[in-house]
Amino acid sequence: MSKKDSEYLINRKDNQYEVVIGLEVHAQVLSESKLFSTSATKFGAEPNTQVSLVDAAFPGMLPVINEFCVKQAIKTGIGLNAKINKRSVFDRKNYFYADLPQGYQISQFKDPIVGEGKVILDMPNGQKEVGIERLHLEQDAGKSIHDLDPQNTFVDLNRSGVALMEIVSKPDLRSPDEVNAYIKKLRSIMRYLGTCDGNMQEGSLRADVNVSVRPKGSKEFGTRCEIKNVNSIKFMQMAIEYEANRQVDLIEEGKTIDQETRLFDTKKNETRSMRSKEDAHDYRYFPDPDLLPLEISEKFIEKLKSDIPELPDDKKKRFIEEFKLSSYEANILVSDIDTAKYFEEVVAKMGKNKDIKLAVNWITGELFAVLNSKSLEISQSPVSAKNFAILINLIKNGTISGKIAKTVFELMIDGDKDPQKIVEEKGLKQQSDPKALEALIDKIINDNREKAIEYKQGKEKLFGFFVGQAMKASGGKANPQLINEILKKKL
Amino acid sequence: MSDITKQSLTELVENIKNKKLSSTDVTKAFIDRSEKSEKLNAYITNDFTSALDKAKKFDQKPNFDFKLPGIPMAVKDLFCTKNIKTTAGSKILNNFIPTYESTVTENIWNEGAILLGKLNCDEFAMGSSNETSFFGNVQSPIDKNLVPGGSSGGSASAVAGQLTPVTIGTDTGGSIRQPASFTGIVGLKPTYGSCSRYGIVAFASSLDQAGPMAQNVKDCALLHEVISSYDPKDSTSIDFKRNHYGKELTNNIKGKKIGIPKEYRVDGMPKEIEDLWQKGIQYIKDCGAETIDISLPNTSYALPTYYIVAPAEASSNLARYDGVKYGFRAKGENLIDMYEKTRSEGFGAEVQRRIMIGTYVLSSGYYDAYYLKAQKVRKLIKNDFDEAYKKVDAILTPSTPSSAFKIGEKTNDPVSMYLNDIFTVPVNLAGLPGISIPAGHDSKGYPLGLQIIGKAFDEQNILNIAYAMEEKINFKNKITDWWIK
Numbered sequence: 001m002s003k004k005d006s007e008y009l010i011n012r013k014d015n016q017y018e019v020v021i022g023l024e025v026h027a028q029v030l031s032e033s034k035l036f037s038t039s040a041t042k043f044g045a046e047p048n049t050q051v052s053l054v055d056a057a058f059p060g061m062l063p064v065i066n067e068f069c070v071k072q073a074i075k076t077g078i079g080l081n082a083k084i085n086k087r088s089v090f091d092r093k094n095y096f097y098a099d100l101p102q103g104y105q106i107s108q109f110k111d112p113i114v115g116e117g118k119v120i121l122d123m124p125n126g127q128k129e130v131g132i133e134r135l136h137l138e139q140d141a142g143k144s145i146h147d148l149d150p151q152n153t154f155v156d157l158n159r160s161g162v163a164l165m166e167i168v169s170k171p172d173l174r175s176p177d178e179v180n181a182y183i184k185k186l187r188s189i190m191r192y193l194g195t196c197d198g199n200m201q202e203g204s205l206r207a208d209v210n211v212s213v214r215p216k217g218s219k220e221f222g223t224r225c226e227i228k229n230v231n232s233i234k235f236m237q238m239a240i241e242y243e244a245n246r247q248v249d250l251i252e253e254g255k256t257i258d259q260e261t262r263l264f265d266t267k268k269n270e271t272r273s274m275r276s277k278e279d280a281h282d283y284r285y286f287p288d289p290d291l292l293p294l295e296i297s298e299k300f301i302e303k304l305k306s307d308i309p310e311l312p313d314d315k316k317k318r319f320i321e322e323f324k325l326s327s328y329e330a331n332i333l334v335s336d337i338d339t340a341k342y343f344e345e346v347v348a349k350m351g352k353n354k355d356i357k358l359a360v361n362w363i364t365g366e367l368f369a370v371l372n373s374k375s376l377e378i379s380q381s382p383v384s385a386k387n388f389a390i391l392i393n394l395i396k397n398g399t400i401s402g403k404i405a406k407t408v409f410e411l412m413i414d415g416d417k418d419p420q421k422i423v424e425e426k427g428l429k430q431q432s433d434p435k436a437l438e439a440l441i442d443k444i445i446n447d448n449r450e451k452a453i454e455y456k457q458g459k460e461k462l463f464g465f466f467v468g469q470a471m472k473a474s475g476g477k478a479n480p481q482l483i484n485e486i487l488k489k490k491l
Numbered sequence: 492m493s494d495i496t497k498q499s500l501t502e503l504v505e506n507i508k509n510k511k512l513s514s515t516d517v518t519k520a521f522i523d524r525s526e527k528s529e530k531l532n533a534y535i536t537n538d539f540t541s542a543l544d545k546a547k548k549f550d551q552k553p554n555f556d557f558k559l560p561g562i563p564m565a566v567k568d569l570f571c572t573k574n575i576k577t578t579a580g581s582k583i584l585n586n587f588i589p590t591y592e593s594t595v596t597e598n599i600w601n602e603g604a605i606l607l608g609k610l611n612c613d614e615f616a617m618g619s620s621n622e623t624s625f626f627g628n629v630q631s632p633i634d635k636n637l638v639p640g641g642s643s644g645g646s647a648s649a650v651a652g653q654l655t656p657v658t659i660g661t662d663t664g665g666s667i668r669q670p671a672s673f674t675g676i677v678g679l680k681p682t683y684g685s686c687s688r689y690g691i692v693a694f695a696s697s698l699d700q701a702g703p704m705a706q707n708v709k710d711c712a713l714l715h716e717v718i719s720s721y722d723p724k725d726s727t728s729i730d731f732k733r734n735h736y737g738k739e740l741t742n743n744i745k746g747k748k749i750g751i752p753k754e755y756r757v758d759g760m761p762k763e764i765e766d767l768w769q770k771g772i773q774y775i776k777d778c779g780a781e782t783i784d785i786s787l788p789n790t791s792y793a794l795p796t797y798y799i800v801a802p803a804e805a806s807s808n809l810a811r812y813d814g815v816k817y818g819f820r821a822k823g824e825n826l827i828d829m830y831e832k833t834r835s836e837g838f839g840a841e842v843q844r845r846i847m848i849g850t851y852v853l854s855s856g857y858y859d860a861y862y863l864k865a866q867k868v869r870k871l872i873k874n875d876f877d878e879a880y881k882k883v884d885a886i887l888t889p890s891t892p893s894s895a896f897k898i899g900e901k902t903n904d905p906v907s908m909y910l911n912d913i914f915t916v917p918v919n920l921a922g923l924p925g926i927s928i929p930a931g932h933d934s935k936g937y938p939l940g941l942q943i944i945g946k947a948f949d950e951q952n953i954l955n956i957a958y959a960m961e962e963k964i965n966f967k968n969k970i971t972d973w974w975i976k
Contacts, residue, residue, distance in 0.1 A: 053591060057811040059584065060571045060593060060690040062725050092807050094853070096830055103810020153826075155815070284853035286862060289696035289804050291726050 008175030035163035036063030057101035082117025099142035112136035131170030349389030514561025557603030583837030593690025611645030640670030665915025672940025683922035684729030687722030750883035806849025890940035
């Protein structure tokens with residue numbers, strides 16, 4: 001594991017700087033109803049149609065914790081190998097904004113539901129462990145819409161009160177690539193658990209990015225800036241790159257970095273100051289007196305633990321051991337739970353005499369290409385795992401060649417057809433009868449005597465010519481291995 | 492029957508059940524008297540027309556299984572009532588009509604009672620004299636220009652003045668017991684978690700409790716039986732086995748041990764309060780119970796603790812009144828300007844004072860010194876009571892350190908105003924039940940009350956003690972009807 005060659009450093013004259021990154025990821029809890037009310041959480045609903053009296057903070061309305069959201073947070077904590085806190089406290093974070101009806105957000109400050117944990121990233125140069133500081137539950141705010149009217153701001157409270165998990169990492173990340181891997185890993189784990197759909201376009205996953213720089217080799221952290229609410233991995237990477245360079249430039253100019261909150265302007269590709277530390281809000285956190293501390297029993301946690309599915313790291317390990325896959329192949333298959341499911345179903349349907357390697361190559365090759373071109377998720381694959389398995393078996397047992405298989409696959413896409421039937425109907429079965437092939441080859445050698453002589457005299461390149469002729473004569477159906485063997489014998 | 496409004500709740504229920512009175516008779520009588528009582532300024536909103544309709548409907552199809560069959564009742568304007576304006580005594584909610592009903596009032600209507608109207612109170616229940624209401628101060632039926640106490644001043648005035656047979660108030664630091672004491676009626680602050688807070692405009696969430704106010708202990712017990720319920724909509728509501736407080740009421744308190752806490756003998760307490768307390772001790776003994784001297788050592792810290800915890804919670808609870816969603820909104824140049832103008836114009840001086848105090852004690856750098864320390868002291872105060880209850884079944888104290896004062900007398904002296912709550916506040920901080928019963932008069936003829944503090948969930952016990960004492964005290968409220976048109 002040589003880390004040196006792929007280290008992400010920012011170079012200026014004689015100086016090299018290391019970038020230190022910590023993320024606060026806001027993951028929307030996958031739940032039918034909100035954290036403290038029974039309103040729906042469906043994405044894309046008409047504005048203000050999923051708002052209860054509690055969400056709109058009417059006088060005398062009180063929050064009641066949604067047990068399902070608590071379970072989701074604990075499951076996520078388990079997935080992050082983290083400590084589950086048996087006692088946690090909901091606090092009020094007080095600030096005024098038009099889309100914050102209560103005038104405070106219910107969050108967890110001192111005593112979060114989940115404590116320290118870790119996730120493992122698979123980087124090109126080896127594995128990297130990233131520490132998790134904590135995970136806490138909190139309410140989302142509503143949405144202010146400023147561009148519908150020149151004078152007025154509109155407020156949509158559909159999101160108000162939706163449950164979020166804030167997952168805070170330790171400042172363990174060192175490059176935009178690691179951030180990419182980290183977010184993808186978090187998303188993968190949460191999708192396996194069914195605790196967050198990880199849909200960044202719909203805002204189900206967003207992050208505040210803390211960036212600082214320090215001279216390479218330094219143990220001290222530099223002053224950090226927090227880039228608020230970045231909602232795509234690409235933007236996170238761009239923001240980090242811009243921000244790290246900005247900070248390095250300041251240091252190089254002999255200036256100091258102000259601890260501040262910044263915004264990433266996606267159009268100009270730059271970060272801008274939003275507020276300085278001096279202007280930072282005083283949120284006046286205090287325990288929410290409307291809610292009792294959340295007490296969770298060991299039994300409750302154990303029950304949830306027993307319901308946890310096999311997670312990506314374990315699945316990867318098993319794939320490597322059980323199916324003799326490479327680490328690279330296993331990573332590709334496990335990173336998305338639906339891909340892993342598809343793969344395992346294909347393996348199961350292939351039966352006893354199976355070629356797993358071949359199946360993997362076809363999934364990551366042909367299948368992924370089709371999904372890509374059609375912009376489909378693997379869960380929407382036009383070819384079922386069952387028919388896919390049949391196709392791989394047809395190649396494996398020599399019924400069709402790999403080349404023919406591609407033709408068959410094309411035909412399967414339209415309506416998930418049975419490849420066996422396609423092969424029969426179109427007469428695509430491979431010619432593997434040695435006698436028939438010998439006759440065919442005899443005729444070709446006979447028709448091309450001069451070339452045969454040239455080959456014998458040492459013009460070995462001509463072997464390819466004969467193979468081509470044989471395949472052509474068989475309509476592409478000849479078993480290529482047999483053709484090779486017979487040609488070698490006859491020439 | 493001209494003396495309908497003089498009847499107790501228990502008598503009215505009996506007379507309606509025996510068909511000696513109809514709900515219409517009773518409702519009409521209280522409406523008539525209420526209409527003649529404008530000078531008391533007890534109502535913010537009346538619902539008389541619809542009350543009469545409901546009474547008539549009840550009489551057409553009476554259900555005598557109800558605990559409050561066709562009984563008219565006005566309630567404090569801190570309880571949200573569906574389709575009836577609910578103001579919390581504030582300009583900021585002057586136009587607010589809830590689409591929902593508080594659990595406590597829902598419980599009352601579910602037992603057959605009929606809403607008469609909404610009663611005046613200190614703004615957001617912040618006050619001890621009902622002088623902070625946007626809708627003007629309430630007069631006490633006891634005497635002209637006398638405060639009825641607060642914050643449930645309208646409620647106390649309405650019960651003592653017989654505008655409603657009974658009512659409900661809310662008590663955060665004494666807001667039921669102090670006005671009950673000032674107006675010569677009975678008021679119970681239940682154990683925290685006994686009555687649901689759902690639909691009650693919040694002042695300080697960890698202290699607020701709704702409770703009954705009545706002419707006598709029996710009525711108080713009956714109403715408490717109706718309003719106390721476990722409510723999953725309030726996470727701090729507690730699912731304990733509730734008594735049939737009215738039915739189980741007994742004056743047999745023989746052998747009960749009643750604690751007399753020496754720390755309640757505060758400096759500057761008038762002699763007549765001390766005398767009243769001694770009389771109370773004698774009554775206890777006359778009932779066959781025993782008194783024991785006890786100590787609640789942290790009592791002197793209760794008031795400062797309360798004036799940190801309550802404003803802190805209030806400052807956050809009142810953040811929702813921002814002009815955005817409902818209630819009063821002032822025009823502003825921008826969002827911040829609108830907030831500032833709305834809240835400056837919408838909230839009165841006392842509310843603003845408490846928001847400022849609360850914001851201050853929660854601020855970073857001050858949190859540990861004030862709020863956190865106050866929470867620790869609060870625990871110590873609770874421990875004092877736990878310790879005392881190892882030796883005694885209940886505790887007897889005066890309800891207030893003085894009798895009612897004149898309107899305007901303490902307006903410019905908030906600290907002296909806050910001192911009114913010195914005997915009631917520790918009970919809220921400890922989450923315990925407390926009841927104030929009228930026990931005598933001062934030299935001016937103003938009522939004085941005694942407070943019985945119970946163990947958590949032991950409302951039945953303090954109601955029984957109050958019931959037994961009531962018999963011995965034989966208090967007669969001096970109501971002269973001075974305000975009647």
